[in-house]
Amino acid sequence: MTELAPDAGFGRKNPKLRGALLQHKTLSLAGLSERLFGLLFSGLVYPQIWEDPIVDMEAMQLRSGHRIVTIGSGGCNMLAYLSAEPARIDVVDLNPHHVALNRLKLAVFRNLPTHKDVVRFLAAEGTRSNGQAYDLFIAPKLDPATRAYWSGRDLTGRRRVSVFERNIYRTGLLGRFIAASHVLARLHGVDPAGFVQARSMREQRQFFDDKIAPLFERPVIRWITGRKSSLFGLGIPPQQFDELASLSHEKSLAAVLRHRLEKLTCHFPLCENYFAWQAFARRYPLPHEGELPAYLQASRYEAIRNHAERVTVHHASFTELLARKPASSVDRYVLLDAQDWMTDRQLNDLWTEITRTADAGAVVIFRTAAEASILPGRLSAALHDQWHYDAEMSAKLCAEDRSAIYGGFHIYRKKA
Template structure:
């Protein structure tokens, strides 16, 4: 188990700095990168924003598969366990995400029942969650993770774990960004949470066209979305903002964001899309309102609990972990949107290790802010020729991604 510094800030987190910083500190681009790094050094994603059902369909997971994935909020790693993979290695440069992933794994292994897991990760205002942590999880955590969740971090002297007594999804960089978005909408007379009152796709579209879409024509919102720092709260670094801006005719990316929210709001029934519930109501649906995330569904509980011991969480970069693995030892690679941040050199170093460690028929999946695959035209010919881009399958699955915030979903398969 790779050790990590649970409270390492951006200045102390060399792994994160190496991944983010590409320009000199006194340059405009360098300042943006460092500002993003400071914000990104705390908890960013209480929930991962990639659809795990799309991931699993793309990977065609089988019981013998060995997976390496980026952790983020930990939801998808747990969902993959429902397919009985042989092993999952989780990597993340953010120590807060490392602690969250390890906590979620411990919860499945040591909380008494499925209902206890749902209360901790799927419900809000459950004041007994920290007591469940003390009773069942605390004795079973490694020292660094225990230290992280026991740390008292605010003026009220609360331990970090007590956020689960309230609503963790209102915290973290993303949770606060969504809350700020709700505030801006309210200033323009729109209560986003009222979408929960809709009962059909037709009503959802009407809500979007009447209340949400007009917000993107407001001067304040167009001004805000023309600034790179405005989307740092979504975990979108300067490089990824540039990718989104390339899709828009003007400086503002308001039209692109409006298009992505149209998909989130109108393409899937609300009761089937827990991503929309988090965006618009800042919570998960109740049993009567809709479905929970894949990892919290009752039908997946026993498989995840049984397989949780097959996961190891590392405070490391993807390339760093793969460099420690033998050749032909990994079947599936999940990169999320990390390559949007990378230089050509970093991408080629990553894919060199992916290619070395990949088994025959291995698959790599990732997402991009823009529509096109970020490795095309950037990956060396020698490496690129060893992989086949499953373009049609990628495009088909992209339309099914309920999170709706990415422009492209991509699948590459190791050529025979």
């Protein structure tokens, strides 16, 4: 139970996370920045994952029988992958709050009676019956550590699971960051929630040009986006801030963030982009407004429910888990943006284990804050030469990623 203890946090209480984040001395500016980020990151960060699973699944060409290792984060993509009926999914995460969330989402699919019950629990807001559903159907089937976490109390004295009676997507570090962004925009006379009133791509473009884009010219916002700590709420650590800053001639990331928001608001129809709904309405769309994430769609429900037992969630690093696996035992690897945080040594240790455990035809996908892949020049030639970079497909799918958060999406295939 200790790895899911309610007060599990940064530093001494979470040495796995500490080892992944800290690269500089405590009293240096970089070291203080890393420790502040670590403190914020030690709680729940992502109630929803912000990588597009449709892009992932096309890149990996998932099929029945594949063995996948993925970082957990909010858990949405892991569930979407299940709809392809893989043989096994190992989910890893250094954040115990994400571990608890992934295990709960799996239990929701396994134990709630119908698809409508699943959507009500994971996608609706203001649904007080979800607490009763948890007590009746879910809690008795959870492992003791996960049950202790969700049945435990938060700082306000409410049971943690009660967040599903309100709106979990307004919580966590990212949820609070989005809330703060809305407040900042309203102080400048713009209500971001107005974006979801757009009824066409033309109206979406007009809202961005008239309302959103001018915000990034405001001195206060330019000053805020020049501070590394201002973007910790997006889950962007100091290392990623530096990568993003390399895209701009200014110290402020205003231009980079403006460009990413332009993609989010203008490149995809609102009814097809639940990421935009979360960013602007802070909820998922209702049935008449747009589509839900892939894992909540009715067409995928039976496959996910029937194969949920094929998932194991680990409180471990990617490298740590792979080190326990035999050679040639994994087909697909999903690294999210974790490599942006890594030192060269950590990067090479990771790819040593990936290369050892990769079966014939294995595929690795990951995202980067900047546009280019981070592997050239950092990964040893002995490792790099065993993988083929699919530059054309990487660029194509990066353009199709509806979350619009990242600068690059990358696909590496194991050479024969």
